[in-house]
Amino acid sequence: MKLTPPAPEEYAPYYGAYVGPATARRDVLAALPKQIDELNAALGKFTDEQARFKFGPAEWSIKELVGHLNDVERIFSYRLLCISRNDKTPLPGFEQDDYVREASFDDRPLGELLAEFEHLRRANILAIKNMSETAIDQRGTASGYTFSARALIYILVGHVEHHMTSLHENYLSAMKS
Template sequence: MMLTPPTPEEYASFYSDYIQRATERGDVIAALPIQINELNAALGDLSDEQARFRTGPAEWSIKEIVSHLIDVERVFSYRLLCISRNDQTSLPGFEQDDYVRESGADELPLVDLLIEFEFLRRGNILAVSHMSEEALNRIGTASGAAISAKALVYMLVGHVEHHMASMNEKYLPNLR
């Protein structure tokens, strides 16, 4: 299955960065499993102490970023499920800083966080592979805005791209 990028009418403008980053990957379906390997390659050799690194006192640690990736993978995949199943319920937003603060990520082993992300992503890969074109083109409402199931697949990829770029630019150079 090959998806074409969603149109601007299929997502809120604040998701444009994610959609653009995913579009730059080319085949988003192929990018879904590749990102598991990229995340493990970038972070898998870090010690738990290194993974607590943050670029400033108000910034998230690497472990908190991975926990955030997990949370967003869950939220976006739930939205994807609902919309692809033609559920017209308006889906709520969520406050990412509250989720990160409550995650306790810095006290969890980094390896466990990476495994959790992988399991969620692999489940999402299977779910997306079983969706029809009609299901992927359905539009629902999340965070008060229209969004297509297809846009959510792009957002899964683009969200990871966004945070990997940040970690590669701001975090990892300080640990190597």
């Protein structure tokens, strides 16, 4: 299966910031498993104490960022499941800062957070691999906007890409200083 990038009417305007970087990866399906390795390569060597690092007082720690990736992987994969199954039930939005605050990610081992991401992503890869073209083209509503299943696949990749850029530019560079 080869996926083509979604058209702008297949996702909310805000998510263009994720669809663009996912599209730049060229093969979004190949990017899905690569991001597991990229996240582990960037963060797998850090101790739990190092992973509590925040580059600013109002920012998330590295552990909180990985926990956020896990939350979003779950939420977007649920949206992907519902929409690909032609479920027309409007899906709610969520407040990411509330989710991170309530999760106590800094109390969890970084290795577990990274393993959780890998398991979530591998489950999504299997689900996506077995979707028909009809399922990928389905559209539904989330957060009051129309989304296609195709767009959600791109958004999964683009969301991680967005945070990997932030990790390199804001966290890892500040830790080296």
